[in-house]
Amino acid sequence: MGINKLEMYIKEANLHVQRLEDVLKRLKNIYPLTQEKLENLSSTELDALDTLAFRFAKLQDLIGSKIFREYLSEVGFITEGKTFWDILKEIEKEGIIDIDSWSEFRKVRNLLAHDYPDEIEEKIEAINYLIEKTPLLIDVVKKIESKIKR
Numbered sequence: 001m002g003i004n005k006l007e008m009y010i011k012e013a014n015l016h017v018q019r020l021e022d023v024l025k026r027l028k029n030i031y032p033l034t035q036e037k038l039e040n041l042s043s044t045e046l047d048a049l050d051t052l053a054f055r056f057a058k059l060q061d062l063i064g065s066k067i068f069r070e071y072l073s074e075v076g077f078i079t080e081g082k083t084f085w086d087i088l089k090e091i092e093k094e095g096i097i098d099i100d101s102w103s104e105f106r107k108v109r110n111l112l113a114h115d116y117p118d119e120i121e122e123k124i125e126a127i128n129y130l131i132e133k134t135p136l137l138i139d140v141v142k143k144i145e146s147k148i149k150r
Contacts, residue, residue: 006070006148009062013141016059020134023051031131033124049127053112056130056137060105063140071096071144096143101136104129 026048030037041049068087069079077090092099108126111119 006067006074009067009070010141010145010148013059013062013067016055016062017138017141019051019055020059020138023048023055024131024134027052027131032128033131035120035124038120038124052127052130052134053109056105056134057109057113059137059141060109063137064102067141067144071148074148094147096147097136097140101133105133105137108133 027045030041030045064084068091072087072090072094073079075094079087088099088102091097091102108129111122111126112130
């Protein structure tokens with residue numbers, strides 16, 4: 001039963017992955033983002049940035065709240081009663097993602113989740129980070145997918 005749940009979560013994750021890969025292609029021409037570029041973005045480009053932030057957050061939440069636990073259960077790690085920190089340490093041991101990268105993803109995601117108009121530089125830095133690092137998050141899904149197919 002667990003593998004069906006995991007497969008369902010991976011399928012959902014792949015919808016986010018497809019949208020992220022598409023939006024990253026569309027954002028190549030604005031990277032790296034600067035304040036000047038930000039002030040001159042079209043509504044289509046602004047929508048693409050919203051899509052990037054939204055899909056990144058959705059994918060990270062799905063991975064962190066469901067996929068990691070389900071995957072570890074499948075490989076025999078007891079997840080019941082474990083903290084997220086315990087889960088993350090096991091995920092790191094599995095070679096899926098390191099704790100520092102995951103923590104950085106959380107920080108950037110939280111920064112983008114709140115609109116503080118006077119924090120433009122931080123927001124630009126966070127957007128550039130997402131454009132640069134989203135492939136690493138996508139890779140987490142692909143690594144897990146690859147491991148469960150073995």
